[in-house]
Amino acid sequence: MTFVDTVMAVSDRFLREQTFELVVAPAIADLQYDQHTSGGRHQLRNSAAVVSALAWGLYEEVTNDTSVLTFLMLVLIPACYYTGLILACAPDGAKLFSTTEQRLAISALIAALSFGPAIACYWPERRPRRESADRS
Amino acid sequence: MVETRLPSISGTESLLLDLLEDRERFGLELVERSGGAVKRGSVYVLLARMEAKGFVESWQEERAPGAIGLPRRMYRATAYGLKVRDAYRLLQEALALKPVEAQ
Numbered sequence: 001m002t003f004v005d006t007v008m009a010v011s012d013r014f015l016r017e018q019t020f021e022l023v024v025a026p027a028i029a030d031l032q033y034d035q036h037t038s039g040g041r042h043q044l045r046n047s048a049a050v051v052s053a054l055a056w057g058l059y060e061e062v063t064n065d066t067s068v069l070t071f072l073m074l075v076l077i078p079a080c081y082y083t084g085l086i087l088a089c090a091p092d093g094a095k096l097f098s099t100t101e102q103r104l105a106i107s108a109l110i111a112a113l114s115f116g117p118a119i120a121c122y123w124p125e126r127r128p129r130r131e132s133a134d135r136s
Numbered sequence: 137m138v139e140t141r142l143p144s145i146s147g148t149e150s151l152l153l154d155l156l157e158d159r160e161r162f163g164l165e166l167v168e169r170s171g172g173a174v175k176r177g178s179v180y181v182l183l184a185r186m187e188a189k190g191f192v193e194s195w196q197e198e199r200a201p202g203a204i205g206l207p208r209r210m211y212r213a214t215a216y217g218l219k220v221r222d223a224y225r226l227l228q229e230a231l232a233l234k235p236v237e238a239q
Contacts, residue, residue, distance in 0.1 A: 019184075022180065022183070022184035022187065022194070022209075023180045023181055023184050024180075025206050025209070026163050026180045026183075026208060026209040027163075027176075027177075027180055028205075028206050029205060029206040029207060029208040029209065030162075030163060030164050030176070030208065032204065032205030032206060033164075033205060033208055035205075036204060036205065045176060046176065048176075048177060049175075049176035049177045051177075052175075052176075052177025052178065053177060053180050053181065056177070056178065056180075056181040057181075060181070060184075
């Protein structure tokens with residue numbers, strides 16, 4: 001799977017067609033254009049631009065979508081559950097949070113366990129777009 | 137009383153409208169001509185927001201048969217965008233006048 005394929009797959013799942021067409025697709029087109037005209041002289045910069053465009057696109061989706069509050073609630077529920085579970089079941093409960101490293105590690109674990117399923121299951125379904133051009 | 141929301145325009149948007157005033161351009165052209173004011177990673181977000189405000193319009197380039205890759209997108213300033221830019225320039229000039237000069 002190429003870099004462009006990966007970006008397209010992520011876009012298919014998380015971006016609306018309009019966001020993809022206006023923000024991500026032009027950045028991919030620049031990357032491909034540069035590859036074919038100058039042999040990828042600015043490959044790294046163009047790839048970074050595509051990633052940046054994708055990140056901006058995701059940000060736009062999150063901030064413009066009214067269902068974000070529902071999404072955040074769905075993240076908060078497992079976050080509370082796992083925090084409570086760790087505090088209650090782990091030996092020496094609250095001592096797990098005694099150092100900064102431990103707090104960061106546990107927070108990252110809780111975030112992954114909370115955001116992962118919510119992103120995978122809840123994120124509104126995006127209509128598959130037409131294949132507008134060769135992706136390679 | 138009905139409130140009307142005035143359009144807002146940033147310095148970068150104003151610069152992009154300057155670059156698009158005389159002719160249509162690709163996103164990368166705008167990055168190159170902006171002298172570092174606009175970055176590759178953010179140019180399309182800016183342009184998408186400007187399009188949503190009605191300041192620019194865009195379309196996909198005409199493809200030659202057998203062309204590889206996604207078509208690039210071309211941008212052009214709208215009359216409305218230029219009007220808003222000019223209005224803000226006038227406002228800035230008016231507000232920049234010192235009280236003595238304004239009398």
